[in-house]
Amino acid sequence: MNFSSTDQYIVSPQLQLAVNAAVVLQKPLLLKGEPGTGKTRLAEELAASLQAPLLRWQIKSTSKAQQGLYEYDAVSRLRDSQLGSDKVHDISNYIKPGKLWQAFTQDQRPVLLIDEIDKADIEFPNDLLHELDQMEFHVYETGEQIKAQQRPIVIITSNNEKELPDAFLRRCFFHYIQFPDADTLAQIVQVHFPNIKQRLLDKALTAFFNLRDVANLKKKPSTSELLDWLKLLLVENIAPHQLEGSAASLPLLGALLKNEQDTQLVEKLAFLSRRRD
Amino acid sequence: MLVEFFFCLRKHGLKTSITELLDLLTALEHDMAACDVEQFYHLAKLTLVKDESQYDRFDRAFAEYFSGVEQVDLAQKIPADWLQRSIQRHLSDEEKAQLQGHGGLKELLEAFTERLAEQQKRHAGGNKWIGTGGSSAFGAYGFHPEGIRIGQTGSNQRRAVKVWDQREYRDLDSEQLINHRTIQMALRSLRRFARSGAELELDLAQTITATSAKAGLLDLQWQRERHNAIKVLILFDVGGSMDDYIYECQQLFAAARNEFKHLEFYYFHNCLYEQVWRHNSRRFSEKIPLTEVINRYSKDYKLIFVGDATMGPYEITHPGGSVEHWNEEPGIATMQRVLNHFSKSVWLNPQPFERWHWHHSIGLVQEIMGGRMYPLSIDGLNRAIRSML
Structure with a gap:
């Protein structure tokens, strides 16, 4: 496969190389650049050109790494137990898969966009090190091991509001989108x-x-x-x-x-x- | 495989790791850059450099290794060792008077280019060639009324008591050098949580009470999330002797910016007087009266001074002691007014603790601060923060 400019979106040769390298070598691609230079658009266009599903994880200042894996909805289980629902006996009814989980279990190799990672707490990228590296994680509540069937194409964008930890950077390819001439x-x-x-x-x-x-x-x-x-x-x-x-x-x-x-x-x-x- | 190139990068100060080198090699194995130097350049940049501020270094290292790229910067053409600090020559006033200007800037530049072409070796201490510590119009660490300064960091003749010319002070750029996580971790201990915002968190105690009240039927109670409610006001000393500590200050500033939602900062020079400013580039046009600062920020703001407190003692104790303007009130009075307003304050001093007793002014400021002056080290920062909680 070879990603190139579409009739909707123009990519520079350098960015093209970066995307292709990330796709082939299965590494996350970290994109930085001035706001409005099309960082987020890139993921959308890439997904469209590969005809792959796009999973978008929008990071906010309150986002936790765990939310990307899964969330255990203890409260609704408690409520169900009060109402005497049968669902309550199976804990997996209350495990809600996050974006990473969804990306790992897709039939087709998906594009996972982690948008504006610098918005989150400084520990956020560190908490995702293992998951992005090995593409697997453990669900403690059910004892399941979730492993990616195929490694998703991970695009990460940052607006430079916070410095990202070195250990995290080492695991990514990095491209700075220059303002176009x-x-x-x-x-x-x-x-x-x-x-x-x-x-x-x-x-x-x-x-x-x-x-x-x-x-x-x-x-x-x-x-x-x-x-x-x-x-x-x-x-x-x-x-x-x-x-x-x-x-x-x-x-x-x-x-x-x-x-x-x-x-x-x-x-x-x-x-x-x-x-x- | 590319080991020499790897070491060349590290020599230029890039923090490239072996993992990243292996990534590059894997990429090459996949034929990502087939026999094309330009492609290889982009690929290496993609895999080895993780910060756009390092791009320039990478470019220079790449050029050095492949030595095909022309360098156009004149100052970089001069080998750095020519300009290294050598014995400083002290000139008498008479000698200074003898040195006449070389005409305008244009002539100076032309002469410089000419001289550069003539000169082939390192030179120090003379009065014609380009080098260090001399009185030629070209070079660094020397004296000439209209000289071109090359590769000199900071101002050399700063012992002067009066700042004669309005030098430009560099802004502390928050976008630079944020990577000092230790500072950030230290600042993290400066936290006082308060609940604000939308009700998103389960209030367990209230839920149990409410549920019991409803005879066991679940009644969920929510509360607001906790956020750091600490407010910080930082006053930075800039210029003059603070030139040496720009790096430390930048790191502190950048870390503080990330950590506190309510962070305000202003600049002053040497000692706090009745005016401060927000932007160093516009410092002479946009001064802010200190009273305005005091009125605007409530007393629960934590006040942090950052400065080396190294100055003439009368800059603190006497009216008119300021090196830049006429101050009606001595610095000590201004300081005290601010300290009376804000309930918690510290002074962070980037000078190493061992040197503090060399300067009388540090002792004075230490006294004004009631002993709450701490060195700008991780340990000092931790102690300073503990004293403010």
Whole structure:
């Protein structure tokens, strides 16, 4: 198999190599990069291109590693015992498989996305070391041993909010998704808006990269913001010449800058440059 | 197989392990990079480097090993040993006056490139060639009014009592060097849990009571989860003598940022005066009055000073003692006002404990803090945190 760009999603050759290596060598692939560079999309596209099921485990600050394996619902068993249900005699009725368990028992080799792993507690990745390495775990309540029939393709994303432990990193491949250059970005836009006029696209991309170059922005606009913005430009029927001039006068700027301070900063800079003229 | 390459990486300070090397070899066995250096480069990067901040090091190591990649950085072309610290020359004022500027920056750069082309050997202590400790316009650790500084870390002539020029202070970047888990583990002991948020946790005691009240029919009771309710305010000393401890401070800052939900921080220089600031790059335009800080944060915030407390004693004891501005009140008065407001406070000092008695000012600050100054080591941190609980 060979993962490559689809008509929905453009991958760089490096990322392509990384994904293929992870698939062939059956290692988890850790992806980092600016928000909005398509880390999560990658897993979706990969699953689609392999026609494999996608299991998405969204990590939150309250997530525990155990939840990915299974959860024992003691409370509902207690309640059932009160109501005299027959289910109560079999403990396995109350074991709920987590995402890892589901991934291990799929008929077809699935793609398991562990999204935003850095959101969790710092011990979270360490608790998953053995499970991701050996792809098996023990269920204490029933004495079962769950072992992967085939090793799932594991994609892990991180937004760099917390440092991940070394032992965990050693078990992964690592790829940092770079922000795409102008050509790649133009390709990406073509994929999403095949009918966009070249002149509008050129102007929009220039304005976009100028905006990204503004120093000290809290959140630089990324690919997904660009796509939203272009969609708005098309809907509002903005003419290319309206995209000329300073960054602050760009139409629908709110789609690119999500931060009030950033907007103020850009306006201030535009004001200064006007005064200089 | 690639053992030399592996050691070359380690020499450049990459923490690559044998497991990762084996991964690379397995990948090569699977023909992932068939006879293509570029593919091999990406594959090696994928398997051996686990942090984007290490990419640059990897690139340099790779270039060195395969020695086909041109290095364009001028400063890197100069062998590092030329610039290593050698005997510092002390110049008299007369000599300094003799050294005239070399014209503008452009001329200086041109002359530098020329000189670089001429020069072939290491040089130290003279006044023409590029090297260390001399009075040529090029090199490090020396004196020349318009010199180009190469490969020097920190400011060399910092014993001056007045900071004459407005030097730029480096921000403590939370995105760097977060890997010091020990600091984080130490900070973890600074916890006071309080229940907040949605009711998600089973309250066992209440459940038993309620169930008994219903004659044994289960009645579940829920309560809110516990979260760390500790609030922390950190005041960092930056610039000057603190240049030496930037690494330690970054680690502390990064770890604290991860650990506490309520973390506020401000910067000051040498001693706390009536103003602090939030961003080092905008420190002269955006000063925040200290009274505002005191009013904004309630007294249950834990106050942590981070600073080496190394300064002239009058910077603490006298009005107008500040090296940067005229302070109406002596530093000691400002310090006391803050300490009176916040009920728990400590001072973390990155200077090694053995050196504390060398500086009179450390003793002064120690006195103001009521003895709650601790060295910025894991042990010191643990003791500091215990004193705040």
